[in-house]
Amino acid sequence: MRAEVVVIGSGISGLTVAALLAKRNRQVVVLERNQKPGGALRHFVRRGIPFDIGFHYSGCLGSGKILRVLWEYLGIWIHLRVHPFPSEGNDCLTLRHSGKSVRAFFSYERLEDELQQAFPNEAEGVVTYLKTLRDICDSIPFYNLDLPLTPFLRGLFPPAGIGLAPFLTSLTKDPDLQAVLVSPAFLYGVSPRQASLAVHAMVAHAFISGAYAIDGGGQAIVDAFLSIFRKAGVEVLTGQEVESIIVTDGKVAGVKTSEMEISCSQAIYTGHPADLLDLVPEGTFRQAHCSRLQDLENTTSMFVVFGAVDNPASLRDLTWVNHYAIPSGLDILDVNLICPEESALLMTAPGRRYSDPALSNASRGIILMRPASWDEVAPFSIGAGGTRPASYKKWKSQSADKLLDQAKKLWGYSRIEPLAIGSPLTFRDKLGVPGGAVYGVRHCLNQYNPGAKTRLPGLWLSGQGTLMTGIVGASLSGLVTAGEIEGLEPLWDEVRQCR
Amino acid sequence: MISDEQVHQRVAQIMAEEFELEPESLQPDATLYEDLGLDSLDAVDMVVALEKAFGMKMTDEEAVRAVRTLGDLFDLVCRLKNQQVAKE
Numbered sequence: 001m002r003a004e005v006v007v008i009g010s011g012i013s014g015l016t017v018a019a020l021l022a023k024r025n026r027q028v029v030v031l032e033r034n035q036k037p038g039g040a041l042r043h044f045v046r047r048g049i050p051f052d053i054g055f056h057y058s059g060c061l062g063s064g065k066i067l068r069v070l071w072e073y074l075g076i077w078i079h080l081r082v083h084p085f086p087s088e089g090n091d092c093l094t095l096r097h098s099g100k101s102v103r104a105f106f107s108y109e110r111l112e113d114e115l116q117q118a119f120p121n122e123a124e125g126v127v128t129y130l131k132t133l134r135d136i137c138d139s140i141p142f143y144n145l146d147l148p149l150t151p152f153l154r155g156l157f158p159p160a161g162i163g164l165a166p167f168l169t170s171l172t173k174d175p176d177l178q179a180v181l182v183s184p185a186f187l188y189g190v191s192p193r194q195a196s197l198a199v200h201a202m203v204a205h206a207f208i209s210g211a212y213a214i215d216g217g218g219q220a221i222v223d224a225f226l227s228i229f230r231k232a233g234v235e236v237l238t239g240q241e242v243e244s245i246i247v248t249d250g251k252v253a254g255v256k257t258s259e260m261e262i263s264c265s266q267a268i269y270t271g272h273p274a275d276l277l278d279l280v281p282e283g284t285f286r287q288a289h290c291s292r293l294q295d296l297e298n299t300t301s302m303f304v305v306f307g308a309v310d311n312p313a314s315l316r317d318l319t320w321v322n323h324y325a326i327p328s329g330l331d332i333l334d335v336n337l338i339c340p341e342e343s344a345l346l347m348t349a350p351g352r353r354y355s356d357p358a359l360s361n362a363s364r365g366i367i368l369m370r371p372a373s374w375d376e377v378a379p380f381s382i383g384a385g386g387t388r389p390a391s392y393k394k395w396k397s398q399s400a401d402k403l404l405d406q407a408k409k410l411w412g413y414s415r416i417e418p419l420a421i422g423s424p425l426t427f428r429d430k431l432g433v434p435g436g437a438v439y440g441v442r443h444c445l446n447q448y449n450p451g452a453k454t455r456l457p458g459l460w461l462s463g464q465g466t467l468m469t470g471i472v473g474a475s476l477s478g479l480v481t482a483g484e485i486e487g488l489e490p491l492w493d494e495v496r497q498c499r
Numbered sequence: 500m501i502s503d504e505q506v507h508q509r510v511a512q513i514m515a516e517e518f519e520l521e522p523e524s525l526q527p528d529a530t531l532y533e534d535l536g537l538d539s540l541d542a543v544d545m546v547v548a549l550e551k552a553f554g555m556k557m558t559d560e561e562a563v564r565a566v567r568t569l570g571d572l573f574d575l576v577c578r579l580k581n582q583q584v585a586k587e
Contacts, residue, residue, distance in 0.1 A: 288517035288544035295551070446556060448543050455540055 001262045003029040003235075005485075006255040008242050009270030009432075011039025012471055013462040015225040016478025017268055019074045022232040024486055029262055030234060031255065033241040033432070037226065040431055040438075041218030041471070046419040049351075049365045051306040053422070053430075054438070055218030056350040056367070057085070057322065059106075059206030060472045064499050066142045067472050070479060071224075072498040079224035081215040083352070089211065089320030093183055094410060095176050096327045096342055102180050103321075106211040108134070115180070125171035129181055132167070133208065136201040141492070142468075142476055143205060145499060149492045153451070153480060163445050164195040165330055175328035183324060185332050186346060186371075188469040189299030189439035192330040199443045199468075206472055213352050217362070218471075245269075245279045245459060252458030268481055270463040272298075272433050272440060273450050284456050296465070297447055298437030300333050301424035303372035305400045307416040312363035314415075318349040325410050335373040340402050345370045347407050366416055368403050374435040377425045388425070396421045441465030452481040460484065500584055503577045509552065510576055514569070517548045527570030535569070549576060555583050 005021050007014045010032035018028045036042055040054030060067035061082050071077040087110065090103040102118045105111045108130060115126045137143035141152050164185075168178050182192040184204040192200075214220050229236060239259075245267050246254035254263040269276050273293045277285070285293075309315055325345045326332050336343040346369045351362030376399075380392035400418050408414045424436030433440055440463065441449055449467075452460050462481035464474040483491040501509075511525040520535055531537045537545065546557045557563055557579060566572050 286518050286541070286544065288541070288548045291517070291551075292544050292547045295547075446550075446558070448547055453540065 001029070001260055003027050003262055003264045005029070005266040005268065006031060006262050006264045007268045007270065007462075008255065009039065009463065010037035010236060010238075011270060011431075011463065011474060012041050012221070013464065013474040013478040013481075014039075014268070014270040015222070016070070016074075016475045017270075017462050017481045018234050018478075019076070019225060019228060019232070020479065020482035020491070021485065022229070022234045023074065024482075028234045029264075030229075030236045031240040031242055031257060031262075032236065032238045034430070035239050037236050037238055038219065038222035041222050043217055043219040044420070046306065047308065048361050049308050049419070050217070050219065050362050051365050051367065051420065052217040052219070052350045055214075055221070055471060056348050057207075057211045057213055058471050059209060059211060060142075061212040062210045064145070065209070066145065067475055069145065069498045070475060070495055073495045075228050076221070076224045079227055080220055083213045083215070085211040085213065085320050091183065091207075091322045091324055093180055094323070094325045095179060096325055098176060098328070100176060102176075104180065104183065104208075106207055106209070108208055111208055115177070118180075119172075119174060119177045122172050122174055122177050125177065128171055129168075130208075132197070133201045133205045136198055137205040140202065142472075143202070145496050149480070149483065149488050153488070161445070162197040163193075164197050164200045165193045167197045168192070168330070178330060179326050179328045179332065182330055182332055183326055186324065186344060188443070188473075189333065189437065190442045190444045191300075191333045194442070194444040194446075196443070196445045202468060202473075203470065213350070217350055221471075242279060244281075245456075247281050247284065247456065250457065252456060264458075266458050266460065266485065268460045268462050270461075272463075273461060273465055274434065275432070276461070280456065280459070286455075289455065292448065293450065296441045296449070297444070298433065298435050299439035299442040299469070300335075301372045301374060301427060301436035302369045302422070302438045303376070303399055303403065303424070304367060304369040304422035305403050305416075305418050306420040306422070307366045307368065307404070307418045308364045309366060309413075309416055310364070312360065315349045315363065315366060318347070318366070319352050323347040323411055325406070333371045335371050335376070337376070340370075340406055341409070343370055345403065345406055345410070347411060347413070366413070368407055368416070370403060370406075372424050372436070374424050377423050377436070381425055381428075392425070396423060399423075439464060439469045443469060452477070452484040501580065503573075506553075506577050506580055507573045510549065510573055511569070513548055513552050514545075517544070525569055527568065527573060529569045530567055531569065531572065532567075553580060555579050 004027040007018045007030045010030050018030050022028045043050040043052050085106050090105045093102045103114050141147035141149050185192050188203045240257040242257050244256045252267045255267050327342050332344045349366050351365045380389055400421050427436035450461055460481050462477045467477035467480055514520055515522045
C-alpha cells in the first residue's frame, strides 16, 4: 500500500492533521490500533446509553473562536449541532471544608460578579486574576487570531514564566478563593504547584469565554471527520497497531503494522512521545533526545464511574451545570485515598437534555470522576492486556461505591447505577498513555515538551503532549503539525479567513 | 562543592555521551552549531540533559541563546552552578 502521509492515531489531533493535509490534496491514510477511531472523543454504549469517554464540554466554539473557525474551514462545523451553555450554566464548585458553593459562570462579567459576592474582601485579587487571564490570552494567536503563529510557537522555548501557585498566593490568602481559581486545573491535569500561569490562563480563559455542548458528544465530532474523509478519500484503517516506522536513507519511507506495510514520505505520530522510541530504528535519535522523551512527566489520571439514572428528569439540575467538589487551597488534583471526603470530584451529565428524542437515552447518563494515581492500580497491572486479577474487579467496585457515596452526600444523587468504570489501567490500555494520564504529557513549569518537528526527516509529532491539552489543544496541535509541513503562516492565513 | 574544572569535565562528558561526539572535538573554542553539528532541536535536548545532570534550571532564554561555543556553555553552567550555591 502507498500513501503520501500516514497519520498514526485517530484521536482529535490525528483526525485534524489528516483533514488539513487532505484539504491540501495530500493522499492520507490514518492508522488506529483500536477497533474504532476517535481516541478519547469516542463514546461507548452500555444498556443503550452512550457514554463519552473524554468529551464533556468545550470552549472556543463561539463565533470567531479558534475551534469553530478551524471546524468551519474543514467543513466539520456544518455536521455538528453545537449548543452554548445558557447564561445560567456554570461549573458549580462546592468547597469541601466550608461547604460553600460558588458558581463559575462561563462569562467574564458574570464570573466576576459571582466571585465579588462570594469573596467580598478579595475584590482586587479577583479583578487582577481575570484581567491577567485575558491579557495573557490576548498575546496568544489561538485566542487573538490577528496575531501570526510563528513567534508564539518559537517562543515556547524554554518553559519558564510565572508559576500558577506563586501568582495566586500573591493575589489572595483565602484558601477557598484559591481553590476556586485553580479549579480549571481539573481540565488540564497538572497540579497547581507545577502549573504555569500561561497554560492555566489558556484553559481557564477558553471556558470563561463560553462553554459549549455538542449533540451526540465527542462521537459526533469523530463522525463528522469520518464523513468529510469519505469525500476527501482519506482512509482510516482500524485494528492497526504500528510496529515500526521504516527509515531508508535517513528519512521516513513507510510505516509497518502487524498486517501491512504502507510506503509514505511523511509519518505523523500522535501517541505518547516516549512510545515513539520503540517504533524508530535504534540510533535515530541521540541519547539526549531519547532521555528527554522518556523522562517526560505526565498529567494526572482519573477514576471514572459511568452510571445511569432511571429518570432523566431527575438530572434536571445537571443539564447545564457541572458539579465539582474541591478541596481548599491548591490541592485540587491531590489523590487522597485516606479521606475521600477531602478530595476533588466532578459530577457531570454530558448527554445534557436535548430536544432531539433520538438522543433522549443519552440524557440518562451520568459521569463521576476523581483524580487517581497509578499507584492505586499498580498491584493489578501484572497481567498484560485483558487479563486482570480478580482482586482488581473488587477494588474497582469498592472504589466506585466510595465515589457514589460521595456524590450522594454532596449532591443527593442516590440512585445512580454504575454501568462502567474507568481506572488508570483502563486509560493506559485504551488511550495508550503511560500511567493512564488522561491529558497525556503534562504542560507545566520546567518541562520542555517536544514540538511537531523531529530530527528524522519526514517524521512529525502531533497530539496534546506537543502543544496544548484537551480537545482545543489537541486540535490545534494538528493544525500546527500540518502547518509545519505545509508552511505555518500560509495555512494559518487560510484558516483565519473563516472568521 | 564542585569546582569549575569539574563542571567543565562533566559538561564535556555529557556532550560526548548524550550527543555521540568525539571527546577530542570538545575543545572550549569549538562552536556548538558549526563545529559540533548541533542544531536548534538539539539545543533543547542539551538544556534538558544539563539541567538533569546538575540539578538546576536553565530558564534564562537569552543566556542560553547567547551560547555559541563550548567555552560559553562551560561559563554559563559554572555561573548558574555558583548562583545556585550562593542561594543555598
